[in-house]
Amino acid sequence: MMSAHDSKRRKRTDAEAGHLSSEFVQAPNDFVCDRLSRNLRILTFTPSGGPAFSVVILGSNVSFLMSGKARLVHLLGAPIHILGASVKADVRVTHVLFSPISHAPITIRQLSTKESSNAVTKEALQRTISDVLSSVSPTMVDLIWEACTKMEPEVSVLLFLTYACRLTDSVCSVKKFKTLYTIQTDYSSPADAGIVSSLGFSFSLCDSSHGFRVSSEMVQLAEHFVALCEAHYESLSTEAMHSASRPPTLLVAGPKGAGKSSLLRFVINYFLTVGGAQSKIAVLDFDVGQPEFTPSALISLTVVQKPLFGPPFVHQLLGEPKPLCQCFVGCITPSDNPKFYVDCMHYVFGMYQSMPDPKPPLLVNTMGWTQGLGLTLLTEQIILVKPDIVAQLQLSADQPGVRQNLPVMDANSLRSMEGWHLRDLSDQEFNHQVAVIPSLSRSKHQSSVQSNLGAPDHRDLTLLAYFVATLANAPTSLPARGRNDPLGHPVAHFLDCLPYRVPLSCPNPTSSSSDNTDGSAVSELTELAEDDFRLGVCLIQPKSSLFRNPFELLTVDLGTLLTCLNATLVALCAVPPNLMELTNTTPPCKIIRENPVCKCVGLAICRAIDPSAGLLYLTTGIPDEDLLEVTGIIRGFVNLPQCFFLEQPIPIQSDGEPKPIQLPYLGPAETQGPGRISIPSRRSYPRTQHHEFHRTGSSEAYEHC
Template sequence: MLSAVAARKARLAQNQGQPAPQGTSKPASAPSPPASEPAPRKNSTPAKPTSSAQKPPSKRKPSAPAINPPKQKKPKSQHRKGAQEHSGRYFAQQDVFKAQDDVIVVDNDDNESSVATSSASSGDELPPTRTGGKRAWSPSAPLADSSDEDEDDEADEHVSLDVPQPHVPSSADAPKVLSTFQPAPDQNVFRLPSLGSSSQPKRTVLLLKASETVALLGVYSLTVLRGAVSFAGVSLRASTTAYPVFSPRSSPLPVIQCLRSAPSQDSALPLPALAAHIAEAVSHCDAAIMLQEMHTGIEGLGRICRTFDGFFAPSRWHRNQLMFDLGLDGVYFLPFHTPDITPLITPPGWTVAADTAVPERHQRAAIERHVYLVKGPKNAGKSTFARLVLNRLLCKYRRVAYLECDLGQSEFAPGGMVSLNIVEQPIFGPPFSHPTIPFAAHYIGATSPRSSPSHYLDCIQALIQQYELDVQNAPLDDEQAEDEHGRIVSSIPLVVNTMGWTKGLGADIARKVEDIVGPTAVFSLAGAGIEDDPSYAVSAASTSGHGAPRVHVIESVPPSPGASHHTAADHRNIAILSYFHAVFPPEPPLSPYASPIATSWSTALPLCAQPPYEVDWQAALDKLVLTGAGMEDVVPEEVPTALNCAVVGLVSCQPGTLDTKAPADGPSSLRLPYEQGAAPPLPSVSRCVGLALVRAISPSPKTVLQLLTPVPPHLLDPARVLVMGELQLPVWGMLDYRTLDGGGDVAGYERGKVPYLRWGKGEGAGGERRRVRRNLMRKGQM
């Protein structure tokens, strides 16, 4: 019997053209017979030797060789070199298979058989190579569920050990040092005493040199006392304005950077409490900023939505680091970069494009209409750039209008509605930190216009008309052309943020939106598909009658590494929960063109424990509309069941424009004013004042509806129409997070008594838990 090691050495010697190793008389060491010679048969009579050197030709056709010729392999040195590189690159630990006696090497070819070699005899150390196909079935690994086949197939098509993966920007690409500012008490850091009582917010002054940066985590207000700083892509100069800042770990962190200023600039904010040496130090710095703590209660949203728990406090990466204490509650100084912190980096092309689009002072009289449209695919930084344009415009205009067309990731209003907001101060924070009562809005009831594209376009058309008629050149409360800060008050520009659906039907809807808006400048983020060509905006706007816009193609920004911890659904959940727990000013604003922004958040009680409004639908409601996919099939008898724990839009209509039926007599008069298959009110004669949550519906014969809404009372009287869509309250909002250990007086609900949630088995077909058998093998696994 041939030795496997000897046969392998003989084949290598034959392939390299070297003589076979000598020193053995065994037939096993001889090279294998060529394919032209007949293979010896078992139990056959050996041929007699002849005196001639050559065998006489045989008339019998030679039989096929018993052993197939082996496949020619790479030389031992090259194979060993590639194996070593492969092992050193992907296996950091010592291979456990090397310690075994036998190693089985499986080639990638399906037709080739495996070759068993003895590593102890040959001295070759070949690590096991990974095949290109799927891994064979193993009894130690559970089988995949049939519902996951599509995801597994998609993942297997892109997995390869030898092909380098594309570079994805990570936390290593960002600067390691976030704060170059070196704090020194009583030298460049001064804590100001409280004004009056100890309950007043604490204040701290920082003196910065040119190009120094400061990264802060938490909730605070920023006031520039001297010089100028760059913050979130906006230049802030010395003024008495205090800018509220919300800087959580769930969003990119804005960094304060000192700009070089003239030494002759004096403090813009008088500070009588400063001592002489502090005033002397302020006069020698390039910029002086004052930080003041803010107690808004927004940190309590982390108790409600657990995926954002502790998002305004340092994580474990910073807890063990030596950090400087600023003396402000809820404000943390971050000197170094950590994997859970992503700084907000504005590309230079964004700043250049935003400055180019904003007209100069001598050009503002010639151009009366300023509409800036931002478009691009999802996850390209569209909302961040739209916020940058908004903040830069607020440095030159007293008020700026913002039209939100993205139903899923809205900036000021909760998802599911298109809104027109009037903003008066820059926004520094994620969308959930500034919920707003919009100037005008329309409720769609879904996170995408897929089910009602015509109604979506009609709502945008109505908002554009309202902006052109009532907002663009609205008479303000003062007749001056500029305010005390030199900002224009005679006109209000418009920023339009579009959705990220740019393929198929989404591309057609986006083009219709551009036709309706008629922008004067279009910012197209690179990465859009062919269907969303930026050059289309030129021809579209020229046909709309507003003239050809200036098209700026800018680079897109990939999602931050921290975005993987929170999905788009998580941000929608925190946004709608922030809206329902927000506290808005109870009185109407002084200016009719201002959109009230939430000043604080009430998170002491969950939604299930807050006192609701009790509404008699016979006296207070004129109509109930169900919109969305499948809503036209809901019969009137099932409306109370569908309306329980539903998110509805509060809509007010102009008098005489609502088509309602006369109330019926008898038992049918106790039903809700619902008409099956009815369309929502026309956007041209209606507006949505906000959202509400249907907490409960009293059983018949009562006609009481319990609603929870943060909308101020003076806006609820004209809202006599309820519109229910596809949006639902997140599960986090249904839970009661109060416990006795947390200091509350009332314990939370028991698990089986949580409203609108069913624990355990369900009822009806498909209500039970699905059972999956994992002990069956497919044909390819046998």
Template sequence: MQPPQGFTFSGICRMTCLYGQVEVLGFIISQGQPAQDIFSAYTHTSLTINAVHYSMPEKSKKEIKREARALLRTHLNLEDRSWVMENFSPLCSILLLENVKSTTISFLASHPGLSTIFVQEKDASQVTSECLVLGSVGIKREKRKKGLQLTESTLAALEELVSVSCEDADGCPIMLVCGAQDLGKSTFNRYLINQLLNSIPCVDYLECDLGQTEFTPPGCISLLNITEPVLGPPYTHLRTPQKMVYYGKPSCKDNFENYIDIVKYVFSAYRREAPLIINTMGWVSDEGLLLLIDLIRLLSPSYVVQFNSYKSRNLPALTPDHVADRDGLYTKSKSRARHPGFRFPELADSLEFAEEEKDSPVLFTGHKLLSVRSEFSFRKTSRNRDSYNRIFRDLAVLAYLAQLLPPVPKPLSPLHGLTPYQVPFNAVALRVTHSDVAPTHILYAINASWLGLCRILDDVHGYTRGPILLAQTPICDCVGFGICRGIDMEKRLFHILTPVAPEELRSVNCLLVGAVSIPQYVFKSQHGLEGTIPYVTTDYNFKLPGASEKIGARDSEKEQLPKGKLHPKSKFFRKMKFLKGKEQPSQPADDA
């Protein structure tokens, strides 16, 4: 590849830069660096590998070619090396693209409808020798216009944020990114992370978007330290947070105060040792805007990056003056505050700053606003947005569950064939976060549910039998997630599948059940299922209190996704035993 040449593709590949230098989603990859797995999924904008200019060594052309040939010797046979060197010229880059296999990708592709996320079916009338070669790697060339196109305002914002992060005295600006849905905030964040990692060893990331999380399953507020580039959609790069709280729902519309408290709790773990990127929700109208103003005041960012588009209803410019002069949901405007500096002593107590800063309240002195004009071509519309978002949440949950399986090349194991942990009733406290459930039905709600594995400060070991029920939802650390795949009433045990390491599980003493659902694929599409499938039914009483949520698309809506897109099944899935009685039976359900 010769600058400014680019290669836009869909699919997955492992890329090694054998000679020269290239850029992918803002991350620079040079010769000698480790290979990078690149995920250009059909669910997101196609990625482009761009050749970039690099400084030439003071050597003759003959010496440069000899060096390049030596680098190829361990990768190519003599005939292929000769072909490459015939096309070689100074300032070009030589890339090795290889097929890559991973447990996560194999697990996702094993479910019906998900195998085409990465590589779409080829048109037989347009198959060329290039298509066959690229297909053997696992990729397909796409038109350049399908790749990411950054606007001038986007590039200017990125340049300023990278500059201030690398050149400031402390080098730790706090950058809050906001705007309506589907304007490119997440793509901007990935690009910014990758550009920062070109110059500094790590970047901190505060996830405040419950519905479309970047590094964790949905429903979480988390703080992460990112040290590796992100070269794909969220479900290809799940990471373990430094601190995480399971809110339990993809939206906070009915409990703003708890959301704010959790954000403050997670933010308290930020040590100001690296730049911080804050991702916010795409809900920015009415109460969502007031909540965003609260977040700006409470988190005191150095920069606010505000996305706007001619295709969507835009926010007012969130300048320091605008934020100061308007009430939020829980914070007051400058004119109504007792002190013009917006002091929040209660927040200062929760933040662990340097010793000399602890004695005084946190002072919020404003931010610099960077406006970004988005010109993304939207795949989502008001009709199919919910379907897309549900699919993305399902993919994140499936990617997390893939961590249960052994690494390739071992064959995939069905989840129902894995050995679960046995957890005594009296070892954990239980809480359903999103709905009121009668104590007599709590085990039905837990069974076959997605669980947040948490630790609370209270000692739960004083109870002899259990189950132990919490009256309120605690704000507590979440170490990971699992599935309750069965309950043994005779031995009073929960059977839980989770990829969390045993040393972390020893501290877990609380199980939280939220509104995040286990994807229907887990119930319907595991290998080896025969006969009646447990926990699945289409005969469902929707009048049952506390059980109104449905998995899948409503029959009345029949959203039409673009050709080739994933389409949710219009079926209703529910736990069989939860439907059946008003009385509590002796046993909720066996393992499934």
């Protein structure tokens, strides 16, 4: 049902477009036309026999915003600009756009072009629409063509289709993320809430306070980087240059909240769609707090070959691009173990150096920590990768966090600093250019972002998206579920997934597995390996008053070790055998006394333990062939998302008085024994400690139960 405001706006829009719609004497009832401006028209079709879709006719000198999620096909006309990417007309290519309320809406505008071939004809319009849509009526084509004739000759005809995805539906069933794709219909097209709900997206005009903003400095930076890359690959025609030169490298730095991720995606999209020298680019991500292509606590190297049209958690849902190499640091800030962080930096950068020639150009993403140790680590990163350009984002005086601005990171400034281990840099050679980019980030009251998600929530969202995507097609205890069936609440789905049974020790001959051993839980590792196969275990500097050394507890018993791993997030890694040693406990197990700098194969949820059999039950979506690389389990400081504990699918009786409910893994700290950890408090969740008693009533029944 339309609100009074929507109804008024609909009348105003129809009046503005009256000269257009009045000529459509045979316009069907399932057709809605909005004219948002002189050079922007939205035609929405809601056929009874198929899904709704919208056709956007875009002229020059106008930008519009898209909210929600959609599939975009550029049918005809001039190229368009989306988040730095130049998208040309091609009915064979479908772009998936994600514009949640947690980030600024996607801005789309037409690129100016002098090519006469961009003119739209009715015959070409009929042909291209028929190539994409299964059913096209002559009336539909007439309506679109009539709208094109009312505008300037150079227009872009864009087709927006609904995007149905069970992965995004599953993520949005979590209480904190229910409104990720909620669309406000005020001043948007279509204005009818029912139509917007069926589409899953809406459009509105762009203004100074909304959308993704692009500065001239950002464009100049991208153009300069593309020019360096083109010159580099042209020079590779000579054999001497091939052996001596290295690809151009761009390092992005700046304080927290300055827009480093946005600038990174802008340069990636511009390079892949405008620069013609290479069809791929490598991204080295040193930000363990909020990385672009992995969950938190990982340093990664990723090769990107397609434009990015969504925030980081979307990359996890789509499953691309996949990291070429990743190393588990186990924390969201290097301050927990800076030496281990630096070692992991060198390891992942070494993987880039070992790539075959010709290597792709390199983009480096850094942390937002710009003071003290953070500045020292940034200096070490510049020394390590030797960038050609340092793109330095600077906050203005009226923006929050201006005191966190970096000094200009040119050669003179760097030589006056101290490097890692107080190294003297006065004689160090620096040949990079510094590009100072004014930050376009808005303060909270100026931002168009409608979400109150903080950094911890974004980390939870990315990790949740990782497990939803990797476990979407995992074997479950529900044999009737098909590969395309809805997943439901992610926590309920994870509990349905069959875990892998992984040994940490050889059980005593006289002991047997406890009753919770599930015969359906299988491990490819135990089936393919020798009988004495055991995974090594590493606990990365656990913050606990129970012990000073991480492995003092390993001299106690295996059960204590298993307790420390139960209901936690662990990394499955390819740990070199020389870093492992066998304990003299009974039963023995393998431990990794030093934090291992090695390849991380993927992440897993420690679902349950069996102390008598020395078994872990791990839920992971890592492919079986990759699991064969795993030799060790690493537990860091990163916890599972809070919804894993607070939204467990426990039946709640609707009759009688509300009673306290004992959720698994939550309770008073003194009752849980060794291995307990604390869950950080959040504004949207009750103040809860891992294993703390959680009270709720029948009115708070979980919808997925």
